[in-house]
Amino acid sequence: MKHKRLRWGTWGLEILTAVLFLVVLFPFYIVVVSSAKSALEITQNPLGMPTDWNNLWVNVTSIWSNDNIHYQSSFIATIIVTSVSLLLINVLAAQAAWVLVRTKTRFSSFLFLVFVASMVIPFQIVMLPLVGWFKTLFDFTGIKLLREYPGVFLAYVGFGSAFSLFMFHGFIKGIPLELEEAAQIDGCNQFGTFYRIVFPILKPIHATVAILNGIWIWNDYLLPLLLLGKGNHLMTVPLAVANFAGSYVKQWDLIMTAILMAMVPVVIAFLMAQKYIVKGMVAGSIK
Numbered sequence: 001m002k003h004k005r006l007r008w009g010t011w012g013l014e015i016l017t018a019v020l021f022l023v024v025l026f027p028f029y030i031v032v033v034s035s036a037k038s039a040l041e042i043t044q045n046p047l048g049m050p051t052d053w054n055n056l057w058v059n060v061t062s063i064w065s066n067d068n069i070h071y072q073s074s075f076i077a078t079i080i081v082t083s084v085s086l087l088l089i090n091v092l093a094a095q096a097a098w099v100l101v102r103t104k105t106r107f108s109s110f111l112f113l114v115f116v117a118s119m120v121i122p123f124q125i126v127m128l129p130l131v132g133w134f135k136t137l138f139d140f141t142g143i144k145l146l147r148e149y150p151g152v153f154l155a156y157v158g159f160g161s162a163f164s165l166f167m168f169h170g171f172i173k174g175i176p177l178e179l180e181e182a183a184q185i186d187g188c189n190q191f192g193t194f195y196r197i198v199f200p201i202l203k204p205i206h207a208t209v210a211i212l213n214g215i216w217i218w219n220d221y222l223l224p225l226l227l228l229g230k231g232n233h234l235m236t237v238p239l240a241v242a243n244f245a246g247s248y249v250k251q252w253d254l255i256m257t258a259i260l261m262a263m264v265p266v267v268i269a270f271l272m273a274q275k276y277i278v279k280g281m282v283a284g285s286i287k
Contacts, residue, residue, distance in 0.1 A: 015164045028263075033047075033252070034046070035257040035259075035260045037253055039251060042253060043051050043252070056257065071258065074237050077234050078218060080149065084153055085152070085157060085160070085217050086210050088159045089157055089164050092157065093165045093168055093209070097165045101169055101172045102180075114168065116166055123159060127222065130226070133227055134146050147228060149234065152224060152228060155227060157270075160216070163209075164209045164213065167208060168209070171202060179198075205270070219238060221239065224238065224239055238262075241255060244258060
């Protein structure tokens with residue numbers, strides 16, 4: 001009787017998993033099939049399969065060669081913003097977490113709690129003061145952060161460092177201190193100890209932090225809209241996709257194709273770093 005209950009329970013979990021899988025997969029199905037349709041076909045048959053899959057290539061070339069949308073430059077700008085922001089976040093957060101872990105003081109513990117507490121602050125609360133601070137900085141110093149790359153880099157580092165530091169902090173606590181002491185005995189200073197000994201060990205958690213932050217930065221719409229603007233020469237992919245949606249006409253075929261084009265790099269990066277993501281999450285949680 002007990003085995004029958006376990007069998008029914010296993011089947012129930014498998015059915016629930018299959019249902020959840022279909023629910024999660026459904027938006028991807030809509031995007032893929034709609035990318036190979038015309039705008040009229042999407043409105044007439046939104047859930048059905050496309051009549052001609054060649055429309056997918058037609059939509060892709062139409063978006064990529066459209067000078068009014070600037071999708072090529074937006075794609076390059078998104079790569080620059082994501083890559084530089086992730087590099088700064090990973091390096092700075094790893095350094096800060098290492099210092100907080102190895103510095104056993106009340107101030108370091110309090111500072112770590114401040115970083116953790118800052119994760120619960122919604123971005124919508126600070127977005128308008130952020131723009132005001134950037135304008136004030138330009139008025140007093142002449143440093144231009146709005147409508148330029150440095151402002152976006154600085155904002156993403158600020159908003160992404162707290163979570164990243166939390167992840168690195170949990171992972172670094174599991175690294176034996178004896179490794180660093182041995183390096184210092186051999187003549188390494190703090191800089192060499194971190195970058196020669198600790199930094200290579202952080203490879204799994206680097207992948208985890210990079211993917212989680214990368215998905216957020218790549219798909220983010222609000223922060224680039226505030227700091228770069230929609231009509232600026234610098235636009236990210238989400239801002240470029242929004243150009244297909246006008247006040248009266250929405251080009252759903254091009255919108256879906258542009259979304260699919262933006263999804264592909266993220267999916268590839270996730271699949272390549274998947275084993276490191278799982279390893280980093282597990283190691284950071286049990287050590």
